Amino acid sequence: MIVLNKIYLSINRMTNTNKLNKMNNSKNANPLSLILFKVTAFFMLLLQCTFGYSQNDDNINSRDILYLTSGGKLNPHQAIMDIRHYTIALEVDMVQHAINGSTEVSLNLSKKTDTILLDLIHLYTVTKVKVNNKPASFYQHDDKIFITNATDFEVGNQKVLVEYNGIPPVAIKPPWDGGFTWAKDKNANDWMSINIQGEGGKMYYPCKDHPSDEPNEGADLKITIPSNLMVAGPGLLMGVTTKKNKATYHWKTNYTISNYCILFNIGKYKVIKDEYTTILGTKVPIEYYVLEEDTMHAKKVIETRKRDSKILEKYFGEYPWAKEKIGIAEVPNSGMEHQTMITFDNKFSYKTINGQEYSANLLHEYAHEWWANKVTNKDWAHMWIQEGIGTYAEALAYYDLGGEEAYQAKMAAFKKSIKYKKPMVGGEELSEDETYAGNDIYTKGAFFMHSLRYVIGDQIFFPTLKKLATDPQYTYDNFVTSKEVEELFTNAVGYSLKPFFDFYLRTTSTLDFNVKEIGYQLYQITPVNYVMDLPLDIMVNHTIEKKTLTKEGLKITSQHPPIIDPKGFYLKKVFVQ
Numbered sequence: 001m002i003v004l005n006k007i008y009l010s011i012n013r014m015t016n017t018n019k020l021n022k023m024n025n026s027k028n029a030n031p032l033s034l035i036l037f038k039v040t041a042f043f044m045l046l047l048q049c050t051f052g053y054s055q056n057d058d059n060i061n062s063r064d065i066l067y068l069t070s071g072g073k074l075n076p077h078q079a080i081m082d083i084r085h086y087t088i089a090l091e092v093d094m095v096q097h098a099i100n101g102s103t104e105v106s107l108n109l110s111k112k113t114d115t116i117l118l119d120l121i122h123l124y125t126v127t128k129v130k131v132n133n134k135p136a137s138f139y140q141h142d143d144k145i146f147i148t149n150a151t152d153f154e155v156g157n158q159k160v161l162v163e164y165n166g167i168p169p170v171a172i173k174p175p176w177d178g179g180f181t182w183a184k185d186k187n188a189n190d191w192m193s194i195n196i197q198g199e200g201g202k203m204y205y206p207c208k209d210h211p212s213d214e215p216n217e218g219a220d221l222k223i224t225i226p227s228n229l230m231v232a233g234p235g236l237l238m239g240v241t242t243k244k245n246k247a248t249y250h251w252k253t254n255y256t257i258s259n260y261c262i263l264f265n266i267g268k269y270k271v272i273k274d275e276y277t278t279i280l281g282t283k284v285p286i287e288y289y290v291l292e293e294d295t296m297h298a299k300k301v302i303e304t305r306k307r308d309s310k311i312l313e314k315y316f317g318e319y320p321w322a323k324e325k326i327g328i329a330e331v332p333n334s335g336m337e338h339q340t341m342i343t344f345d346n347k348f349s350y351k352t353i354n355g356q357e358y359s360a361n362l363l364h365e366y367a368h369e370w371w372a373n374k375v376t377n378k379d380w381a382h383m384w385i386q387e388g389i390g391t392y393a394e395a396l397a398y399y400d401l402g403g404e405e406a407y408q409a410k411m412a413a414f415k416k417s418i419k420y421k422k423p424m425v426g427g428e429e430l431s432e433d434e435t436y437a438g439n440d441i442y443t444k445g446a447f448f449m450h451s452l453r454y455v456i457g458d459q460i461f462f463p464t465l466k467k468l469a470t471d472p473q474y475t476y477d478n479f480v481t482s483k484e485v486e487e488l489f490t491n492a493v494g495y496s497l498k499p500f501f502d503f504y505l506r507t508t509s510t511l512d513f514n515v516k517e518i519g520y521q522l523y524q525i526t527p528v529n530y531v532m533d534l535p536l537d538i539m540v541n542h543t544i545e546k547k548t549l550t551k552e553g554l555k556i557t558s559q560h561p562p563i564i565d566p567k568g569f570y571l572k573k574v575f576v577q
């Protein structure tokens, strides 16, 4: 997900944590936030009315799903469950904005249990549950389905079929606050996108909603829609069957996939096809699901995708889903990192870097194919790995397109947006909301990579980063935490980087320096926050010298006060005395 609108974020987080009433009573409430909240609340009310819900408070509250988040502490019932596969078979009613069908969850239990627990939000009615083809008892409570068995479910594989229907939540601000977005293209054709990163797969299918468990054998989606439209989904299109005026699209991915990437988009699309040859020589189909009215933009989007593929493969290794496809789908919201079907909005805006056109949204979401979809953090607490390195990929693209100067300018721009309010890693087993609130995981995460590159040097940094993106122990079925990233870089450089990692990830401090004139043309440089011995560029008499700064500091002879870290590799403050 690309970095989000800051004002919106502050409102969203307050609503999510049910602090609105407190805020209304607070003398310190920000008037702008209050106005914006009221506008948001009015818009939500309007949505309820639009879709035919009575306006009594209970019903409005029951459709208010802004409290939802994803991840956090794993429920013990789900800790004994390993998800193997999902099959989602749904019919989408484009008029009533409803879904109806089933999801089959294949899972493996490591212990006997009287309850199989799946997540599904309360807006759906579950009509039937079968476990291994036999009807099972169940009840819905608290956005969960409790499937019970008085004589216990046995250890081993279980096939759980859930039949359900309902009206999915409408996304208030997609893709940051998720749900379904029902739109029309310019020719009044139906157009629909799904975004569920923040809230998880439970927004429309029963699942184990936790980042630490992806279906090892992938997922199948069988989506039925009016036959004049098309479904863009993950993986391979296995077939389209038509019956009267309805069509069922069967999409299948054999790869592991985050539950928030198991989704589909619907539109009156035209599929523009091309092919990309990866860095290892694999030929991968490119499929762009673009609205018929926007086909004139397709060539540039696909050419940009091919060029960005070369850049990202150079740093992070082969495109991760080479056996399936490079997919892009046009949607009525800002793009998202949906595996093998990255979405892109319909604005087609580019900026020019050194004469070459570039879209941050296209590049950033595409970088997530490596950093999120292939290298996945085990717990949202370590989300900087996905968003920070995904954002750093933007700076590397600037480097490849515009050289060192463009890269440094991008890093300086990232630095300006860092807020230093919360550490990037604020604990363990955090929810998606808890990690995204504060937002520094994007630009501070990127700046951390920039600083680390300087500290350990390009010869170690780049191969180690590529190892993180390519070694089986960190990719696909395996998940990563900050500790594993730290240990990988520590082993590569041969000394402990733990103090440096902890400083950047677990504090909001900057690396500050005192520069004091202690004699004639003599200066003492001392670290204020000593972390560990670190390299430091010092400009003395117009020449940059790379020194090592220890706890004791350095004495520098110079005609003028020396300039610390003139290129800006560190987050720092310098005090000249």
Ligand SMILES: [Zn+2]
Residues within 6 Å of the ligand: 001, 002, 003, 364, 365, 368, 386, 387, 390
């Ligand atoms: Zn992102």
